[in-house]
Amino acid sequence: MVDTDLVVVGAGGGLAGALRAAEHGLDVVVVEADEHFRRGNNTAMSTAMVPGAGSRFQRAAGIDDSPELFLADVEAKTAGAADRRVARALTTVSASLVEWLADGVGLPIELPVDMDYPGHSARRVHTVPGRHGSSLLRGLADAVAASDRIDLLCPSRAVDVQLRDGAVVTVSDPSGATEVITARAVLLATNGFGADASLVAEHVGEIAGATYHGSEYARGDALRLGTALGAATGCLDAYQGHAALSAAARTLVTWTTVMHGAVVVDADGRRFADETAGYSEFAAWLAARPGARGWVVLDQRIDALSRAFGDYRDVVDSGALRWAGNVADLAGLLGVPTSVLAGELADAAAVARGEQDADRVGRTSVEAPLAAPLAAVEIVPALFHTQGGLRVDEHARVLDADERPLGPVYASGGAAVGMSGHGAAGYLAGNGLLPALGLAHLAADHLAATPRLQEVSP
Ligand SMILES: Cc1cc2nc3c(=O)[nH]c(=O)nc-3n(C[C@H](O)[C@H](O)[C@H](O)COP(=O)(O)OP(=O)(O)OC[C@H]3O[C@@H](n4cnc5c(N)ncnc54)[C@H](O)[C@@H]3O)c2cc1C
Incomplete structure (x- = not known):
């Protein structure tokens, strides 16, 4: 039995949550099912384009932008169907997120100004040299390895989550051996369900016949774990x-x-x-x-x-x-x-x-x-990936059907509802990585600001 502050399930964008939590002085265990995650997950496969509206990189390039302008672009591209609370939270945090990736993680963030992306009314999509997610993920994973507050269990798949005075996460290694980790909270960052053909056929049938080009471990685990706890879902048809x-x-x-x-x-x-x-x-x-x-x-x-x-x-x-x-x-x-x-x-x-x-x-x-x-x-x-998932609030807390937080459960990236509305047309460049990195970052900030049980008990 391991006891910690936060369990992050999935070493893709979730690593941003692990690093942010460690920065706040929290102890973190990251569990990752794929031993080849540094090349195999979606974050590593991506083009590493992360939007930041109103960043210092934009100011240096003379680009005028704001979270409000970005939110208006999201609403236009999704025809108003994006989860407004999530979209507002992510467009608001986007600039400080890309600056934190540079300053807090040490990534060589740069702003390409040589092209426009469909639907973005300002040049706001930041990246790393080479414009490939493998560099982005390597930077995150190297920072995790260097942190004495973060342990990485890999290969280790989360197979069960219970909520009892915090989160109780059961993980299983490839031999079938299980281990239980208790924590103040859990962040579900396992991506969506693109690798599960039956879920794809059920929710995003119009693209079911196309080649799947994403993480083989995007098997809908967060969807199963979260709904078993009573989570509501949203925009499952988004991809x-x-x-x-x-x-x-x-x-x-x-x-x-x-x-x-x-x-x-x-x-x-x-x-x-x-x-x-x-x-x-x-x-x-x-x-x-x-x-x-x-x-x-x-x-x-x-x-x-x-x-x-x-x-x-x-x-x-x-x-x-x-x-x-x-x-x-x-x-x-x-x-x-x-x-x-x-x-x-x-x-x-x-x-x-x-x-x-x-x-x-x-x-x-x-x-x-x-x-x-x-x-x-x-x-x-x-x-490439599915976009809908567990309903979350502006702190990435997973919600039930009555919009109440379930408890100490957060979700990010493809595991969460996202900001792309319905179908395929709501996707703007960066709508994958921003919810992956941004919701994880917001979850860590929220957990750090939440008093421990013993601090609020008499
Ligand atoms: C070719 C390509 C280019 C892209 N380019 C961009 C881009 O430029 N900008 C953008 O915004 N988006 C882009 N995307 C989308 C983006 O990659 C994803 O939206 C984002 O990386 C999702 O992050 P994630 O953390 O949810 O998932 P992932 O990065 O896939 O991480 C999830 C991790 O969870 C692990 N896991 C799954 N289940 C379990 C379990 N039960 N227990 C433990 N671990 C588990 C997986 O192995 C994986 O490592 C691109 C996608 C592709 C395929």
């Missing part, structure tokens, strides 16, 4: 999709290509939607096209700009890009009619040159016309 997983490399092509002017065509060479609407909803749209596949078409300028992303470089290194000297040769490589592909590119180029306000699919912004030589990379739609 982050992505339309641009390289078919050959199984790595993210990144939407930066599109935001710099690339277009997406289906297997017949036709564009079918405004690519700047958002990469999450585009996944289901691509899934509905012939063969559920398509191509991102780009040029040398976009290729050069996209190399700031480690994932994109991996796609290039895999040989998945097909280059051609002109549209006719590219159409031949893709097996689509030259007239169709040429027409689509000419339509987008006319928007880029200001000759028309919008193209056939309604896109109003194209950075520059594509210029030969041209390249195409084959893409398939993917499910």
Whole structure:
């Protein structure tokens, strides 16, 4: 039996909660089911884009932003369907969170100012050099390893949580041996249910046929553990999709290509939607096209700009890009009619040159016309993670159906209700990591400010 202040279940974004709690002088045990979590969880697989509205990095870059502007963007993207309390708490904490990642964790946080993300009205998405989650997670995990207040039990899966004078967490190792950890509180940070095909079919059926590209341990454990305690759930139909997983490399092509002017065509060479609407909803749209596949078409300028992303470089290194000297040769490589592909590119180029306000699919912004030589990379739609989960308040406390906190149980990241509303279209870049890191951070702050039982007892 181990006794501690906080048990963090899941070593992804939950590590931010562990580190913050330790900073407050609390003792923490992190339990992690996957011995390869440093590469295998969603935080490690991500592009490491974390929004912070009103940060000092933005001020240094001359960018005017605020939590209110960010919240308005969230409400616009979700058509008002995001959990307002959670969205407000996360947009409010976002700037201090990215600054804490720099100052408290020691991560080399930077603010890319070379591109816009769909739905963000200010350049507010911060990241780390290389723009890859493996660096972000390595920084968090290294800080955890260096802390004398945090113990990491791995591989060790939480299989039961009871609430008795705090939290009683039973964990199991791969041999089946169990151990009980008692704590003042538990933070459920196990991610969502993307790796559980039956839960995906039940709640996010429109993307069930797509490739799952996320943590294999996102098996809905928090959902089961939390609802067994009486937790309410919300927005279980919310998910982050992505339309641009390289078919050959199984790595993210990144939407930066599109935001710099690339277009997406289906297997017949036709564009079918405004690519700047958002990469999450585009996944289901691509899934509905012939063969559920398509191509991102780009040029040398976009290729050069996209190399700031480690994932994109991996796609290039895999040989998945097909280059051609002109549209006719590219159409031949893709097996689509030259007239169709040429027409689509000419339509987008006319928007880029200001000759028309919008193209056939309604896109109003194209950075520059594509210029030969041209390249195409084959893409398939993917499910990255589910977004809904246990209902939580502004302190990440898990709530019951009457909106009352269950007790000393917090949830963060894919385990919690999130800020993306319903479906895929509410996803803004950063809506994954902000609830993962931010709710964990808020949970630690709340626990630290909560008197211990013996302090309030006579
Ligand atoms: C390719 C890709 C790119 C992305 N890019 C971005 C981005 O740039 N910005 C953004 O905001 N979001 C992004 N996302 C989404 C983001 O990665 C997730 O929303 C976020 O990382 C979820 O964090 P988490 O802590 O909930 O889950 P995870 O990081 O997956 O951590 C959960 C951990 O819990 C462990 N676990 C599960 N069950 C148990 C159990 N019972 N006991 C113990 N341990 C358990 C798992 O093994 C895992 O290590 C991206 C996702 C993908 C796939």
